[in-house]
Amino acid sequence: MKLAIQINEGPYQHQASDSAYQFTRAALAKGHEIFRVFLYHDGVNNATRLAVPPQDDRNITQQWTQLQKEHELDLVVCIAAAQRRGLLDEDEAKRQGKDANNIAEGFRISGLGQLIEAGIEADRLVVFGD
Amino acid sequence: MAKKFLFVNRKAPYGTIYALESLEVVLISAAFEQVVSLVFMDDGVYELTRGQKTDAIGMKNFSPTYSALGDYEIKNIYIEKESLEARGLTLDDLQHLVWEDEDDDWAEKDSIHLVSSKELASIMADQEVIITF
Structure with a gap:
């Protein structure tokens, strides 16, 4: 089955991203296709490369x-939600005149249309939120 | 290929950003020419209340945007009856949302449908993509 994943909450405070990650891994292991993972609301915070969680934590x-590298996942960060919350890639940082960027490797920034397209193309859109 | 999308709004308009960012998705989805319906239930019914004034909380009042949904061909907006009643509200407390029927000399028709929780279940069962905010 072709699946799309939406993550609506940020890391650590909510389990949504962990659950989405476990689900995505399990689905891939069963041979399903992941069309796209779309980060929305505070879910965009899952894409920051500047977080430093304690070493004994995930x-x-x-x-x-890592999962993106192994399976060539399409990890998309909503640009509107990201800009509000200070998540910028190199191009956006330049365009907005900011002195830093913080998107981790393997993620890309794009528009909400990518979520709608995922809903259209996938057999199931699975939403992980609070 | 058009799919049936249903956006379920369950949160009050200003305590969190879900309502505003839901509206942003809804407007984008319309540009993809999908069959889009909306549900307002639980505290989500407050999103459509009339006369919102947000100056004192320093936030933008985005409620006037809902009146544009008809122009985006969004004709089915379902309000859960039980949620409305539990909060002491009636349809008169909500915005009057309409769409214009081009096959009927652009007559204005009601977009808002009051439905029971049971009716809502069958509406949901009929959808292809459900996104909850």
Whole structure:
């Protein structure tokens, strides 16, 4: 089955991203296709490369980056939600005149149309939120 | 290929950003020419209340945007009856949302439908993509 994933909450405070990660891994292991993972609301915070969780804890962003590498996942960060919350890639940082960028490897920034397209193209859109 | 999208709004308009960011998704979805319906239930019914004034909380009042939904061909907006009643509200407390029927000399028709929780279940069962905010 072709699946799309939406994550609506940020890392650590809510379990949504962990659950989405476990679900995505399990679905891939069963041979399903993941069309796209779309980060919305505070879910965009899962894409920051500047978080430094304690060493004995999981690193949620790195887990996603690793999974992206292994399976060529399409990890998309909503641009409108990201700009509100200070998540910028290099191009956006330049365009907005900011002195830093913080999007982790493996993620890309794009528009809300990517979520709608995922809903259209996938057999199921699975939403992880609070 | 058009799919049936249903956006379920369950949160009050200003305590969190879900309502505002839900509206942003809804407006984008319309540009993709999908069959879009909306549900307002639980505290989500407050999103459509009339006469919102947000100056004192320093936030933008985005409620006038809902009146544009008809122009985006969004004709089915379902309000859960039980949620409305539990909060002491009636349809008169909500904005009057309409769409214009081009096959009927652009007559204005009501977009808002009051439905029971049971009716809502069958509406949900009929959808292809459900996104909850």
